[in-house]
Amino acid sequence: MPIVTFSPTGATLEVAAGGSFLAACENSDAPADFGCQAGVCGVCILVVEEGADNLTPGTEEELELASQFSSEATARLGCQIIVNGDATVRPG
Numbered sequence: 001m002p003i004v005t006f007s008p009t010g011a012t013l014e015v016a017a018g019g020s021f022l023a024a025c026e027n028s029d030a031p032a033d034f035g036c037q038a039g040v041c042g043v044c045i046l047v048v049e050e051g052a053d054n055l056t057p058g059t060e061e062e063l064e065l066a067s068q069f070s071s072e073a074t075a076r077l078g079c080q081i082i083v084n085g086d087a088t089v090r091p092g
């Protein structure tokens, strides 16, 4: 089962392969914040430090909104992420 690691704390979250990062967080005490849960508000902004290729690529809409909340090239909206393998993320 893929593991998402939260930097800098090292907290980890198991996510079923092909599963929603948001759903996995809701079923745990993962250190991630969500608002609208629909790719609109930007509260869930994250920066992917490692394993970006293990996440389903962001849509044009998602990446455009993410770029409004972070200047990092690997910024993603946590509520939109589908996990296919291990990754490391930090707050955006």
Ligand code: FES
Residues within 6 Å of the ligand: 033, 034, 035, 036, 037, 038, 039, 040, 041, 042, 043, 044, 045, 077, 078, 079, 080
């Ligand atoms: S929770 Fe609002 S954009 Fe992700």
